[in-house]
Amino acid sequence: xxxxxxRLSLRNALLASLLVILVAEGVVFAMGHPxxxxxxYVKLWHGGRGDSEMxxxxxxxxxxSHVLHGVIFYWxxxxxxxxxxxxxxxxxxxxxxxxxxxxxENTPFIINRYRSVTISRNYFGDSVINSTFDxxxxxxxxxxxxxxxxxxxxxxxxxVEVGLxxxxxxxxxxxxxxxVHPIDAIRVWQAGG
Numbered sequence: 001x002x003x004x005x006x007r008l009s010l011r012n013a014l015l016a017s018l019l020v021i022l023v024a025e026g027v028v029f030a031m032g033h034p035x036x037x038x039x040x041y042v043k044l045w046h047g048g049r050g051d052s053e054m055x056x057x058x059x060x061x062x063x064x065s066h067v068l069h070g071v072i073f074y075w076x077x078x079x080x081x082x083x084x085x086x087x088x089x090x091x092x093x094x095x096x097x098x099x100x101x102x103x104x105e106n107t108p109f110i111i112n113r114y115r116s117v118t119i120s121r122n123y124f125g126d127s128v129i130n131s132t133f134d135x136x137x138x139x140x141x142x143x144x145x146x147x148x149x150x151x152x153x154x155x156x157x158x159x160v161e162v163g164l165x166x167x168x169x170x171x172x173x174x175x176x177x178x179x180v181h182p183i184d185a186i187r188v189w190q191a192g193g
Contacts (some may be wrong), residue, residue: 014090017095021135024099025128028106035128042129049168052121055126058133064160065172066134069098069152070141087146091139098138102131110179112150117182119170 008016029035030128036042037056048056054060075093104110106125114120126134145153164171169190178186 003172007086008069008089008092010088010091013086013092013164016092017139020092020099021096021132025132027103028126028131031103031106033106033128033131034082035124037127050122051124052124054144055123055130057127058129059137060166061164061168061170062175063134063137064164065175066098066137067141067144067171068157069101070094070138070143070161071145071157073097074142074145075176083150091142091146093136094142095139098135101124102134106131111178117187118175118178119187136150 012107014030034056037053039053039056043053043057044059046053046060055062066126073115074090077085077090077093087095111123114123140164161171161173165174169192174186174190
């Protein structure tokens with residue numbers, strides 16, 4: 001059946017992705033998250049760590065992890081689809097996954113999980129604008145992975161993960177570890193920075 005799927009154009013995938021993003025962000029807003037930072041303004045970049053403006057502006061340290069989501073989704077979906085889906089169709093699937101994560105990430109369950117087992121004690125969820133641009137960052141990573149050589153993307157993953165480790169003592173790998181199976185030694189090390 002999957003062999004008979006029509007090819008989805010990039011234009012149509014982007015339009016469908018916009019619809020998915022609007023629905024997901026409508027859900028995030030309906031869950032009580034602010035459109036923008038409660039501080040009343042929007043910054044392109046917020047470089048703070050663990051303060052009340054984290055995850056409230058367009059981009060922050062965790063934006064880089066969302067770019068890596070896109071790279072990983074590109075590889076996984078491409079492997080699963082085994083050439084049966086266009087890049088555009090795979091992008092739309094990745095947007096669905098990332099949008100689902102953004103909604104789930106902003107539920108009380110995950111917010112409380114972050115607060116209880118990670119160094120993000122003051123985390124209260126994303127603003128709608130931050131959540132939206134997290135999905136856009138994933139899309140950027142996905143499209144980069146679709147165009148650039150695998151070795152370049154592997155180098156990017158390593159550079160981002162090592163860079164974040166040194167700059168903020170957190171990265172995608174540590175984030176996953178701490179959410180799934182928290183390790184006190186990691187939490188203590190992260191808090192020391």
